[in-house]
Amino acid sequence: MRVAIIGAGVIGLSTALCIHEHFHSLLPSLQLEVHADRCTPHTTSDGAAGLWQPYLSDHGNLQETLWNKETFDHLLGLLSSPAAKEMGLFLISGYNLFRQPVPDPPWKNIVLGFRNLTPKELELFPGYSYGWFNTALVLECRRYLPWLTNRLTERGVKFFHRKVESFQELFAQGVDVVINCTGVRAGELQPDPELQPARGQVIKVLAPWVKHFIITHDMESGIYNSPYIIPGEFTVLGGIYQHGNWNEANSAQDHRTIWESCCRLLPALQEAKIVGEWSGLRPARPRVRLERETISHGQLQAQVIHNYGHGGFGITIHWGCAMAAARLFGSILQEKKLAWSPQPRL
Amino acid sequence: MAAPKVAVVGAGVIGLSTALCIMETYPSCSVTILSEQFSPNTTSDVAAGMLIPHTYPDTPIHVQKQWFKDTFTYLFAISNSAEASEAGIHLVSGWQVFKNTPKEELPFWSDVVLGFRPMSKAELQKFPQHQSGQAFTTLKCDCPPYLLWLEKRLKATGVQMYPRKVADLWELHSKYDIIVNCAGIGAHKLVGDKNLLPVRGQVLKVHAPWVKNFIRDGDGLTYIYPGIHRITLGGTREAENWSLSPDPGTTKDIFNRCCSLEPSLWGAQDIQVKVGLRPSRQCVRLQREVLSQGGVKLWVVHNYGHGAGGFSVHRGTAKEAACLVGECIASLQRSSSRAKL
Numbered sequence: 028m029r030v031a032i033i034g035a036g037v038i039g040l041s042t043a044l045c046i047h048e049h050f051h052s053l054l055p056s057l058q059l060e061v062h063a064d065r066c067t068p069h070t071t072s073d074g075a076a077g078l079w080q081p082y083l084s085d086h087g088n089l090q091e092t093l094w095n096k097e098t099f100d101h102l103l104g105l106l107s108s109p110a111a112k113e114m115g116l117f118l119i120s121g122y123n124l125f126r127q128p129v130p131d132p133p134w135k136n137i138v139l140g141f142r143n144l145t146p147k148e149l150e151l152f153p154g155y156s157y158g159w160f161n162t163a164l165v166l167e168c169r170r171y172l173p174w175l176t177n178r179l180t181e182r183g184v185k186f187f188h189r190k191v192e193s194f195q196e197l198f199a200q201g202v203d204v205v206i207n208c209t210g211v212r213a214g215e216l217q218p219d220p221e222l223q224p225a226r227g228q229v230i231k232v233l234a235p236w237v238k239h240f241i242i243t244h245d246m247e248s249g250i251y252n253s254p255y256i257i258p259g260e261f262t263v264l265g266g267i268y269q270h271g272n273w274n275e276a277n278s279a280q281d282h283r284t285i286w287e288s289c290c291r292l293l294p295a296l297q298e299a300k301i302v303g304e305w306s307g308l309r310p311a312r313p314r315v316r317l318e319r320e321t322i323s324h325g326q327l328q329a330q331v332i333h334n335y336g337h338g339g340f341g342i343t344i345h346w347g348c349a350m351a352a353a354r355l356f357g358s359i360l361q362e363k364k365l366a367w368s369p370q371p372r373l
Numbered sequence: 374m375a376a377p378k379v380a381v382v383g384a385g386v387i388g389l390s391t392a393l394c395i396m397e398t399y400p401s402c403s404v405t406i407l408s409e410q411f412s413p414n415t416t417s418d419v420a421a422g423m424l425i426p427h428t429y430p431d432t433p434i435h436v437q438k439q440w441f442k443d444t445f446t447y448l449f450a451i452s453n454s455a456e457a458s459e460a461g462i463h464l465v466s467g468w469q470v471f472k473n474t475p476k477e478e479l480p481f482w483s484d485v486v487l488g489f490r491p492m493s494k495a496e497l498q499k500f501p502q503h504q505s506g507q508a509f510t511t512l513k514c515d516c517p518p519y520l521l522w523l524e525k526r527l528k529a530t531g532v533q534m535y536p537r538k539v540a541d542l543w544e545l546h547s548k549y550d551i552i553v554n555c556a557g558i559g560a561h562k563l564v565g566d567k568n569l570l571p572v573r574g575q576v577l578k579v580h581a582p583w584v585k586n587f588i589r590d591g592d593g594l595t596y597i598y599p600g601i602h603r604i605t606l607g608g609t610r611e612a613e614n615w616s617l618s619p620d621p622g623t624t625k626d627i628f629n630r631c632c633s634l635e636p637s638l639w640g641a642q643d644i645q646v647k648v649g650l651r652p653s654r655q656c657v658r659l660q661r662e663v664l665s666q667g668g669v670k671l672w673v674v675h676n677y678g679h680g681a682g683g684f685s686v687h688r689g690t691a692k693e694a695a696c697l698v699g700e701c702i703a704s705l706q707r708s709s710s711r712a713k714l
Contacts, residue, residue: 106499106636106637107499107636107637108636109636109639109640111636111637112583112637112640115583117583117584117585117637118499118585118586119585119586120466120467120510120585120586139493139495139496140490140492140493140495140496140508142488142490144488145487145488147487148487148488148510150453151453151464160466160488160510162466162496162586234458235582235601235602236457236458236461236463236515236601237463238463238464238465238466238585238586238599239464239466239585258585260582294453294454294455294457295454295455295456295457295458297455298455298458298459299458
């Protein structure tokens with residue numbers, strides 16, 4: 028059984044690992060391969076700061092909240108393991124700031140120690156009158172993706188550095204199941220008007236005295252269009268979210284917006300040394316596309332599992348989605364009568 | 374009377390901050406700092422510089438609280454300014470965890486630090502050997518940066534600094550009107566204070582930049598304090614131990630204890646070992662004294678004996694010491710006008 032995953036960002040690699048972990052012993056004939064034209068450090072995931080934090084509201088999409096929780100709990104469990112450092116995983120506390128009171132987010136009980144900010148704390152952030160404090164996680168893809176790649180390589184998963192032009196092309200080669208983790212460019216394989224780029228830009232600086240994340244929110248300009256500061260190997264400054272913009276080049280104007288607004292938030296940043304700048308396209312969609320599709324291939328029916336459209340919360344939701352994709356794969360195996368009870372606990 | 378000439382003995386956090394307070398309050402003073410050691414070789418440079426107060430048995434709690442409040446407010450303003458990184462002052466959040474829940478629910482400083490509250494069950498799961506804990510956000514003064522920043526501000530006001538081992542305060546009487554004794558552990562010999570004893574502390578300074586939160590065991594012996602570039606891992610409290618040599622067995626023990634609190638520390642690199650002698654006393658000696666010898670008077674203000682809590686109260690005690698210096702100046706002016714009569 029040949030399974031090809033298209034895409035080697037956080038979604039593609041974690042889905043590949045999840046499927047291999049759960050099915051390789053059940054299905055000795057399982058051959059997993061990853062096809063991608065961009066690999067770490069050139070994927071969208073690599074540019075993200077890696078903070079685990081969903082959007083402020085799930086718009087009634089309880090499924091996504093559950094996947095977020097599954098991801099958080101999974102990562103929390105890995106914190107004490109020796110792999111954590113190599114994965115780029117660590118605990119971090121910080122602030123979400125607002126200019127007016129807002130309802131608590133659906134993830135308030137997922138993170139640790141969620142509470143409102145005290146008046147004294149708000150003195151740190153002139154212009155913001157309300158906010159939250161909580162402890163969450165950072166998962167830096169610059170480390171996590173190579174770690175995932177190593178785990179997959181150890182397990183005999185093959186990597187093909189190439190651009191897939193169509194699902195058919197893979198089926199013609201003898202692939203039985205395709206897992207579509209192509210992120211923002213999924214539309215090139217199958218048109219999807221609901222999928223749009225949401226361009227972001229970040230400045231990377233050296234500011235090792237900053238130990239907290241700080242995310243500001245402007246309810247009018249929308250998510251991530253307000254300055255944010257996320258510490259990691261470097262400190263990431265951001266605050267750009269441009270729906271419909273496909274331009275992957277850095278913009279001087281966006282640089283100024285980010286720099287000025289972040290320095291206003293944390294005056295000491297003026298002393299920080301800039302070490303890099305990056306732009307990327309969040310694969311924005313009203314909801315994540317995570318479903319099976321049967322595609323005709325000549326006389327045969329071939330299976331595609333879609334797992335894309337994770338917007339600005341890919342890292343936050345990735346493991347929950349990988350598990351769900353693995354369950355969909357399990358159902359394919361059952362139908363083909365390739366799997367027998369008991370199925371792995373997914 | 375000419376501008377009073379003040380000598381501050383000691384250039385750790387207490388000496389430097391006291392000198393600065395004197396200059397801020399009495400700008401007409403001429404202040405000189407004399408110290409055997411300067412940063413990076415003071416006791417202060419070994420300490421993590423966390424603002425978590427130590428309780429002095431013989432000082433009223435409301436006084437300690439005021440000292441801490443003054444210090445916290447002062448540093449809070451710096452941490453919020455463009456100078457924060459140069460001064461080495463930054464906010465850090467974390468947890469104090471207890472194997473045995475303490476009797477008193479709230480420490481006296483709980484409403485001075487930020488966001489103080491009991492830890493949730495979910496947070497405590499990270500510490501399976503501990504029963505309860507407190508979460509809060511406080512400030513950290515990284516040294517050498519903080520001491521160097523104080524030195525820079527002092528030099529800008531015209532304060533001179535000289536490396537010099539003062540063996541006796543009377544050495545200074547001919548050149549200075551008022552001596553401010555911030556000699557820390559040095560006061561044991563300098564003024565023969567038998568109540569001042571060292572509490573030896575060994576710490577590790579390691580490279581583990583992914584640790585962003587502090588963790589402190591409520592017993593005060595095991596702690597993990599993230600600084601700008603290094604994490605301070607501690608520690609020991611060895612009463613009356615004068616040895617400044619690092620002990621390899623202790624190093625291993627500290628590292629193991631810290632790794633059991635925070636397992637990711639097993640991956641820490643470049644372990645440096647430091648030792649400091651906390652200048653410990655039942656209460657901070659913060660008082661003025663007039664010494665007499667052969668008809669000559671020498672005004673002295675003592676500000677030493679901060680033990681494990683120097684950073685937490687440094688600004689508060691410096692301000693009080695500056696007031697005492699003011700009282701000395703007033704006394705000097707009265708004697709000098711009387712002498713004219």
